[in-house]
Amino acid sequence: MQNGASDVLNQFRQGSPEAVEAAFETLFSQHQRAVYGWILRIVRNPAAAEDLTVEAFWRIHRAHARFQPSQGFEGWARRIATRAALDWLRARHVESELTTEMLAEVAAPSKDDPAVTAEIRLKTALAFGRLPPKLRIAATLAVIEGQPQKEVAAALGISVAAVKVRIFRALRLLRKDLEKEGITP
Amino acid sequence: MNAHDEEQMKEVLRQALPPVEGGDGPGRDLWPAMLRRMDAESGAAQSRGWAWFDGALLAGMVGFGVFFPAAIPVLLFYL
Numbered sequence: 572m573q574n575g576a577s578d579v580l581n582q583f584r585q586g587s588p589e590a591v592e593a594a595f596e597t598l599f600s601q602h603q604r605a606v607y608g609w610i611l612r613i614v615r616n617p618a619a620a621e622d623l624t625v626e627a628f629w630r631i632h633r634a635h636a637r638f639q640p641s642q643g644f645e646g647w648a649r650r651i652a653t654r655a656a657l658d659w660l661r662a663r664h665v666e667s668e669l670t671t672e673m674l675a676e677v678a679a680p681s682k683d684d685p686a687v688t689a690e691i692r693l694k695t696a697l698a699f700g701r702l703p704p705k706l707r708i709a710a711t712l713a714v715i716e717g718q719p720q721k722e723v724a725a726a727l728g729i730s731v732a733a734v735k736v737r738i739f740r741a742l743r744l745l746r747k748d749l750e751k752e753g754i755t756p
Numbered sequence: 757m758n759a760h761d762e763e764q765m766k767e768v769l770r771q772a773l774p775p776v777e778g779g780d781g782p783g784r785d786l787w788p789a790m791l792r793r794m795d796a797e798s799g800a801a802q803s804r805g806w807a808w809f810d811g812a813l814l815a816g817m818v819g820f821g822v823f824f825p826a827a828i829p830v831l832l833f834y835l
Contacts, residue, residue, distance in 0.1 A: 599790060604781040612776050621782045625789045629797065695772035714766050716775050742765040743757050 580640035595632055598644060603628070605645065606652045609726075612716045613656040613708055623659055627652040646725055653708070653726040660704035691754055698748040702741055709737035710745075 583594035606627055611620035630651050631638075638647060699707065705727075712723045713734060724731045749755070757765075821828050 596787070599787060603786055607782045607786070615773070615776050617783060621784070621786060621789075624782060624786055625793050628786075628790055629793050632794065691768065692772040695768055699769065699773060710769070711773075714769055715773050739757075739762065742762055742769070745769065746757060746761065746765050 577640065580638070580644060583635050583644075584638050584640050585636070591635055595628075595635070598631075598648075599628055602644065602648055606648055609649055610652050610656050612718075613653065613711055614659060615711075619659060623652070623655050627655040630655060649726045650728055657704055657708055660708065691749075694749060694752050694754055695745070698745055698752070701748065702744055706737050706741035706744065709734050710741035713738055714742075 579594045579597050582590040583598060586594060603624060607620055607624045610623045610627065611617060614620055614623065627648070631648055634651070638644070699710075702710070709723060709727065712718045712726070713720055720731050720734045724734045727734065729737075820831075
């Protein structure tokens with residue numbers, strides 16, 4: 572089984588064009604779910620996550636000659652997927668990032684802390700959407716989604732220390748933005 | 757912002773934007789969309805190749821016409 576997986580990775584890296592296509596199809600079916608899930612965590616929009624999964628795999632396909640089988644496919648795919656999601660976040664307008672479902676979710680009463688009102692949650696979500704994408708993506712993955720900082724760092728291609736700095740800056744900017752709106756968390 | 761403020765902000769953020777459940781996978785099979793994307797890109801790459809080749813051919817003919825204007829009637833005769 573291990574040899575089979577290794578063969579697929581080697582074929583994808585340097586096989587004949589037909590072998591690359593066959594290996595790519597295998598890798599797509601094996602990893603599309605994980606890549607989709609990762610992208611969905613970042614963009615929080617299922618339709619966009621589907622499109623970005625295809626975009627990420629297209630980038631993966633184009634870059635197959637640069638793939639290092641020894642480093643594993645999942646981490647490499649995750650880095651490419653993160654970059655595709657980041658490009659999408661950069662291209663989007665803040666207001667349009669909050670879908671109707673997300674706004675409904677934000678406005679629903681919180682089970683955790685009744686003191687955090689719907690208004691605070693809504694303003695927090697909007698302020699979070701205004702943060703620079705590279706800060707937002709670190710905070711989304713590490714704080715909201717609870718991903719280990721080491722994995723977030725690997726996906727973003729930065730150090731764990733840099734992830735911590737980005738999270739801190741994101742939270743500080745968020746706090747300042749909320750304070751401007753008269754909200755002191 | 758001290759550590760307490762940081763934790764408080766994290767909590768407010770988690771309540772405003774709860775984690776997304778991404779374990780169910782995409783709602784549809786994405787392989788057909790992947791194939792369409794690959795076909796579209798390879799078609800575009802081919803047309804980009806032809807456009808470059810056509811441009812080079814046209815530039816060559818224009819250059820030839822500029823430097824050897826007397827050859828234009830001969831070329832037109834054979835075209």
